[in-house]
Amino acid sequence: MSDDRLTVRDATFALLRELGITTIFGNPGSTELPLFRAFPDDFRYIVGLQESVVVGMADGFAQATRNAAFVNVHASAGLGHALGNVFTAFRNQTPLVITAGQQARSILPYEPFLYAQQATEFPRPFVKWAIEPARAEDVPAALARAYYVAMQPPCGPVFVSVPVDDWDRPAEPIAARRIGTVIRGDxxxxxxxxxxxxxxxxxxxxxxxxxxxxxxxxxxxxxxxxxxxxxxxxxxxxxxxxxxxxxxxxxxxxxxxxxxxxxxxxxxxxxxxxxxxxxxxxxxxxxxxxxxxxxxxxxxxxxxxxxxxxxxxxxxxxxxxxxxxxxxSGEVSRRAPTPKAPPPVLDGTEFTDSYLLQQIARLRPAGAVIVEEAPSSRPTMHDYLPITIPDGFYTCASGGLGHGLPAAIGVALARPDARVIAYIGDGSAMYAIQGLWTAAQLGLPMTFVVANNRRYEAMYHFAGVFEMEAPIGCTLPGIDFCAIAQGHGVPATRVTAASELDAALTSAFASTGPSLVEVVIA
Incomplete structure (x- = not known):
């Protein structure tokens, strides 16, 4: 094949460029490497240290940009790691084009090492569409269709399995098309x-x-x-x-x-x-x-x-x-209802999540975006951290954990104009703590606030629903989030008293790079 012939890889990058996708989220694996041969200068590769983190970052980025994000993970094991956040993306209705490598077509009959058996069935039912193209030259068209399916409401993730030897095969260019997605109701x-x-x-x-x-x-x-x-x-x-x-x-x-x-x-x-x-x-x-x-x-x-x-x-x-x-609608003359009463102002005598959230609300910079994953704090957040601007809040719609921390990184990538504040519970943080490394490497000006109550607090609430005195295996003593953050390259501060909180938050919200505040609450 002469050097001037278009390859599947060339056609793919040209298509992605037309679709406005020049950021790829991934964790590299052997069967994915040929995609990145001669990686274009106008693209960027955002690496995460674990595949669930990668998908979480892409989810936040796609929601904030309102365009599908492109994700590349490793076959089978890598996709398996990612499935929790694929499920969350499905529930969030987030458009993602998820790709995974497959072993070379010529050795697939021999069930080779690191291949995907029934590749398209593995991520179901939490992708809208899945395919492993029958021919290498069909890969760009499959990716184009995947994008359109992901972007068609209800939006959601799609999956394309690509054999490792497909990227260097010859291909025809494929132009992006416009497909209207606005549906008018009955x-x-x-x-x-x-x-x-x-x-x-x-x-x-x-x-x-x-x-x-x-x-x-x-x-x-x-x-x-x-x-x-x-x-x-x-x-x-x-x-x-x-x-x-x-x-x-x-x-x-x-x-x-x-x-x-x-x-x-x-x-x-x-x-x-x-x-x-x-x-x-x-x-x-x-x-x-x-x-x-x-x-x-x-x-x-x-x-x-x-x-x-x-x-x-x-x-x-x-x-x-x-x-x-x-x-x-016709004209109406009814009186407006009585406004909802505000919650009582807290003085910090009890150092609770309510007080923490109240102070975040008071001290956050104008236009700040909140990304939350602290299930037990959600009712308190409703009272003490009101969201008052459009696109000012993101959380996990699936109920799974491990989405909030990396999603905040994705939102920060997409919204360099806003201070992103990730409010994360201590239990939730440990599902995706590796994301801190990516935030540090990118130098994102964002703040992670870890509410540390040293246990899975939500399980204690649910224990009452099931008439249990206390759940088993739900205490989390001995985790030092400042040490973990600093080990990943993120400066961190530990707060153990209400009198220390305002200064720590003010400093963190003004940081030019990522920062973490661990707040030990009752």
Whole structure:
């Protein structure tokens, strides 16, 4: 083959460039190396020290850039390491193009060392599409299709297995195409929902992550203000979709039948926007919605419309769907509801996560982005760390751990204009602590706050649900997060008293590179 012929690798980089993808997240393996021969100068390779960290970083980056991120991991074992965060990306509806190496085609019949058996089945069911192309020359077209599938709502990860000898094979160029992804909802359903809101006595809106994904922040505010409707956040939402200091903001729904019905009681019309209304974490009986309430669902995922136990649903882009609700709405004259009472101000007498979150809220720089993975602190965070700007919050929608720390790194890569603050529990941090090394190598100006209560606190809460006095194996003594951070190249400070907290946070928030504050709380 002459040197001037296009290779699969050349065609792939040209395609990625057209798609606006010039960052590759990966952890190198032997069957992946030929992809990076003569690596283009306009691309960058972000290395993570473990594949779950790699996928977590790519997830945060893709959410923050609103474009699919390209991930390269090792066959079988590497993909296996990554699957926890592949599952989270699936639940987050994050567009990822995940690739893994495969052994050379000529030796596949002999089940060679480090090959992938049934490569496309391994990551299912948590990828939208998976393929190992039948021919080397089909790889660029497979990657193009993978990108379009990943970006089609509901967005999500896809997987392409590429034999190691494919990258140097000849190929034809493949041009990127534009595929529209905005879906407008059913006009009859939208009109009925708008009419019901207009005629309601006490309407409520429930906003989910789809509002943030579709950049419908302003539309959601206008809809709430037009109808003077209380606004709740859907259970376990992974994004922020409404300013939490707004007079109409009413709080967060808990993932349980009884609490949802209780919190929405008295609202005769309930419209869910971009998220589930009836998402449950614990078993319970009883109604799914308050008696006598009319329920409408505007969602970006057909599956959510299918399994929702109540309500009239339509699949729609949330920006256009909410705009249609506004256009179809009539004038209303009802009085605005009473604003939610603020939480009491804490003085630090008890050095708790509540006080820590209150001080983060007070001291964070303007425009700061919060990435959270501290499950036991989530209810407290709702009270003491309000998110008031669009795209100001990211968390894990799957319930799995090990996403928040690397996702914060991905968000920081995508958002150099903002201070990214990763608020991470001590148990969660240890699932992906290797991510600190990448943050240090990149010199990202971000802050990791580790809330160290020396145990898996969420398990103690759930022990009561199952009528247990205490869970087994949930204490975590003896972990020195400052030593771990410094060993990865991240400067760190340990705080053990409320009197030390403000100075430590202020210094960390002003750092020009990554910093970590370990806060030992009750």
């Amino acid at each position: 006009v009859e359903v939208l009109s009925a929902a708008a009419q019901a809101l207009t005629q309601a006595r006490h309407p409520a809106l429930v906003v989910g992550a789809g509002v943030a994904r579709d950049q419908a922040w302003d539309e959601a505010i206008r809809l709430a203000e037009h109808h003077r409707a209380r606004v709740f956040v859907s259970p376990m939402s992974g994004r922020n979709s409404f300013p939490e200091d707004h007079p109409l903001f009413a709080g967060f729904l808990t993932a349980g039948r009884g609490p949802i019905v209780r919190d929405l009681a008295g609202h005769d019309v309930i419209v869910a926007l971009g998220g589930p209304l009836s998402l449950y974490h614990t078993e319970a009986a009883g109604p799914h919605t308050p008696a006598g309430s009319a329920v409408f669902l505007l969602v970006d995922d057909p599956a959510l419309a299918h399994w929702a136990p109540a309500g009239t649903a339509t699949v729609t882009n949330l920006k256009s769907g909410i705009a249609d609700l506004l256009a179809f």
